[in-house]
Amino acid sequence: MTTDTPESTIRALLAEGKGILAADESFPTIERRFKELGIASNERNRRAYRQLLFKTRGLGESISGAILFDETIRQRTSGGVPMPELLEAQGIVPGIKVDEGTAPLPAFDHEKITQGTDGLRERLAEYRKLGARFTKWRAVIAIGEGIPTEGCIEANAGALALFAALSQEAGMVPIVEPEILMDGDHSIARCEEVATFALKAVFNALSRRRVVLENMLLKTGMVLPGEESRKRPDPATVAEATLRCFRRSVPASVPGIVFLSGGQGAIEATQRLNTICREKGLPWKLTFSFGRALQDPAMKAWKGSRGNVAAAQEALGLRARLNGLAVRGSYEGRMEKAKPSA
Ligand code: 13P
Numbered sequence: 001m002t003t004d005t006p007e008s009t010i011r012a013l014l015a016e017g018k019g020i021l022a023a024d025e026s027f028p029t030i031e032r033r034f035k036e037l038g039i040a041s042n043e044r045n046r047r048a049y050r051q052l053l054f055k056t057r058g059l060g061e062s063i064s065g066a067i068l069f070d071e072t073i074r075q076r077t078s079g080g081v082p083m084p085e086l087l088e089a090q091g092i093v094p095g096i097k098v099d100e101g102t103a104p105l106p107a108f109d110h111e112k113i114t115q116g117t118d119g120l121r122e123r124l125a126e127y128r129k130l131g132a133r134f135t136k137w138r139a140v141i142a143i144g145e146g147i148p149t150e151g152c153i154e155a156n157a158g159a160l161a162l163f164a165a166l167s168q169e170a171g172m173v174p175i176v177e178p179e180i181l182m183d184g185d186h187s188i189a190r191c192e193e194v195a196t197f198a199l200k201a202v203f204n205a206l207s208r209r210r211v212v213l214e215n216m217l218l219k220t221g222m223v224l225p226g227e228e229s230r231k232r233p234d235p236a237t238v239a240e241a242t243l244r245c246f247r248r249s250v251p252a253s254v255p256g257i258v259f260l261s262g263g264q265g266a267i268e269a270t271q272r273l274n275t276i277c278r279e280k281g282l283p284w285k286l287t288f289s290f291g292r293a294l295q296d297p298a299m300k301a302w303k304g305s306r307g308n309v310a311a312a313q314e315a316l317g318l319r320a321r322l323n324g325l326a327v328r329g330s331y332e333g334r335m336e337k338a339k340p341s342a
Pocket of ligand 1 (some may be wrong): 022177262
């Protein structure tokens with residue numbers, strides 16, 4: 001029986017010096033990541049991989065929650081333990097991605113809408129029974145010539161708000177994720193402008209849907225220039241733009257903001273997180289909810305081979321620990337060298 005409340009789940013997810021492991025890659029995404037390393041994406045390999053991640057010794061010391069994909073929440077380890085139970089035993093709160101990916105937004109060239117509201121109420125009830133205590137829905141906003149449009153931002157904000165309201169109805173904590181994509185050659189100033197506008201629209205939609213802001217988390221990216229601009233701003237510049245954007249658009253009643261990594265390098269993401277988290281006196285707690293920036297070194301070390309499990313777990317453990325230190329603002333670059341496998 002679950003005795004958790006939204007408040008206890010949020011307290012657990014935002015525990016000091018911890019963050020969230022996003023391991024909720026959909027079938028096409030995990031297939032792409034595996035393929036780059038020559039790993040076949042079949043049920044057995046996906047289970048072996050996620051099991052190795054979640055079994056990493058001491059993971060719960062720096063990971064507070066893990067976001068699962070539909071297939072994973074139903075899987076058992078090779079020893080027969082349901083994945084959510086394995087996580088709970090590590091002191092990690094199980095969560096679930098409930099969106100069903102993106103599709104073209106009709107009549108809006110190059111823009112996307114996230115799908116998955118059909119049957120969502122029923123799916124949420126099932127996930128709750130399977131042990132999920134929080135949920136996630138990702139919307140994507142692309143920057144380019146003439147985009148994002150207000151139409152795209154409004155459509156996605158509306159879907160995020162309905163998802164959040166339904167998740168709260170089902171007794172789970174929604175992680176509301178509008179991601180501003182890094183693709184393109186835009187400046188950091190343009191990213192800040194778009195992120196500020198999009199976050200304001202999302203919080204307007206959430207209020208209209210009577211979402212309890214105290215019982216949700218925001219997940220979004222750091223404010224960064226487009227990948228193709230080839231600009232590499234220093235962590236202080238990223239921190240300044242990111243925090244200015246949040247102060248202008250995220251209500252103080254939101255308990256926490258968790259960062260996606262969005263394609264940044266693993267070390268770069270940790271450095272920037274560390275600088276952002278040194279800021280004092282913010283109304284929200286800040287932490288990480290990284291996918292690639294936590295997993296990439298581990299997946300590369302694993303390569304689909306049983307003999308590499310220990311090396312992969314060591315790589316994940318190191319990234320988790322260092323990001324845990326970054327949340328406290330006490331990460332230092334020299335710590336990267338402590339373990340050669342990262
Ligand atoms: P990345 O950190 O790889 O961007 O993934 C986080 C996530 O959950 C995206 O929805």
